[in-house]
Amino acid sequence: MSRFWSPVVQTLTPYTPGEQPQMQRLVKLNTNESPYGPSPKALAAICSQASDDLRLYPDPESTALKQAIATLHGLNPNQVFVGNGSDEVLAHVFAGLLKHDKPVCFPDITYSFYPVYCKLFDIAYSNIPLGKDFEIHLEDYKRPNGGIIFPNPNAPTGRSITRSEIEKLLASNRDSVLVIDEAYVDYGTQSCIPLLKGAACPENLLVVHTLSKSRALAGLRVGFAVGHATLIEGLERVKNSFNSYPLGRLAQAGAIAAIEDQAHLEETSAKVIHTRTKLVDQLKLLGFETLPSTANFIFTRHPKHAGGKLYQLLRERGIIVRHFKLPRIEEFLRITIGTDEQCNELVLALKEIIS
Numbered sequence: 001m002s003r004f005w006s007p008v009v010q011t012l013t014p015y016t017p018g019e020q021p022q023m024q025r026l027v028k029l030n031t032n033e034s035p036y037g038p039s040p041k042a043l044a045a046i047c048s049q050a051s052d053d054l055r056l057y058p059d060p061e062s063t064a065l066k067q068a069i070a071t072l073h074g075l076n077p078n079q080v081f082v083g084n085g086s087d088e089v090l091a092h093v094f095a096g097l098l099k100h101d102k103p104v105c106f107p108d109i110t111y112s113f114y115p116v117y118c119k120l121f122d123i124a125y126s127n128i129p130l131g132k133d134f135e136i137h138l139e140d141y142k143r144p145n146g147g148i149i150f151p152n153p154n155a156p157t158g159r160s161i162t163r164s165e166i167e168k169l170l171a172s173n174r175d176s177v178l179v180i181d182e183a184y185v186d187y188g189t190q191s192c193i194p195l196l197k198g199a200a201c202p203e204n205l206l207v208v209h210t211l212s213k214s215r216a217l218a219g220l221r222v223g224f225a226v227g228h229a230t231l232i233e234g235l236e237r238v239k240n241s242f243n244s245y246p247l248g249r250l251a252q253a254g255a256i257a258a259i260e261d262q263a264h265l266e267e268t269s270a271k272v273i274h275t276r277t278k279l280v281d282q283l284k285l286l287g288f289e290t291l292p293s294t295a296n297f298i299f300t301r302h303p304k305h306a307g308g309k310l311y312q313l314l315r316e317r318g319i320i321v322r323h324f325k326l327p328r329i330e331e332f333l334r335i336t337i338g339t340d341e342q343c344n345e346l347v348l349a350l351k352e353i354i355s
């Protein structure tokens with residue numbers, strides 16, 4: 001603490017990301033990174049930018065990247081906003097689109113950065129409880145609100161809802177922005193981006209993506225939002241009041257090549273889905289109960305073994321998963337889907353621990 005802090009700083013409880021331990025030979029299944037590398041074309045594009053040109057500022061508008069994203073999704077480039085990771089995109093969304101008199105609504109169990117942004121920007125929020133099987137009940141969001149945001153699939157549960165359910169909510173929610181955070185959409189969830197195509201694009205739907213998960217570029221820091229051009233214009237105003245150059249030359253070049261390599265994304269996502277199915281089956285044989293997941297992680301508990309204890313014992317064996325000491329989910333482990341080999345090591349360790 002320091003008397004030089006602005007008053008709000010004292011009141012903040014910052015987001016705690018999963019740890020990035022420096023120890024070697026860890027089985028790291030705690031932050032939902034891809035176990036496979038990024039597209040080789042992205043790596044080549046990044047290397048090609050490491051030149052004397054780095055003395056020059058990058059394109060502040062990331063024009064070519066917006067065009068690549070627009071082309072991939074059949075949108076107009078003025079429907080695309082990009083940022084330094086989707087966390088930064090989300091920060092601008094909270095500041096620029098979700099701060100109103102009425103509270104913004106999100107699930108009680110969800111991405112824990114949302115309440116952190118609310119605190120930072122002084123935004124009122126309401127937590128809407130998940131159902132008893134940790135499902136999102138969209139009916140509960142049909143109330144006056146300053147905005148609605150949730151991940152689909154939700155984090156850390158991995159449960160998803162269909163596009164048609166979200167369309168129904170959108171039809172009844174005309175007076176605030178609905179934000180769908182599709183960080184994990186590529187592992188078997190229906191995307192809402194098709195709703196944004198052409199003249200039928202709703203004025204108040206925004207979809208947020210990241211290149212950190214399925215495109216295996218967490219280290220590059222690129223995320224984007226797509227929606228109605230007027231929403232994007234609002235985000236650009238916020239961005240240009242904060243940082244004109246959020247994406248460097250390496251990030252823009254790497255992101256374009258990654259976006260254009262859809263084959264790499266499909267191949268690696270399919271492998272993750274395959275491993276996920278196998279892992280859930282193996283855990284079931286050990287007595288674990290796992291929520292249905294369409295993400296690159298699972299949320300699982302054992303009726304006879306406490307989550308915190310399992311987390312510790314795995315850690316002692318060099319296997320890092322995520323455990324949240326929070327009401328309702330304290331018994332769960334969130335486990336990132338790794339390679340088949342990593343998941344086999346995990347299953348062997350759990351077998352040993354619970355026997």
Ligand SMILES: *Cc1c(COP(=O)(O)O)cnc(C)c1O
Pocket residue numbers: 084085086087088111151155181183209210211212218222223
């Ligand atoms: C990982 C994650 C993000 C942030 O991703 P970055 O682009 O790496 O900042 C956003 N939302 C959810 C739900 C996530 O899990």
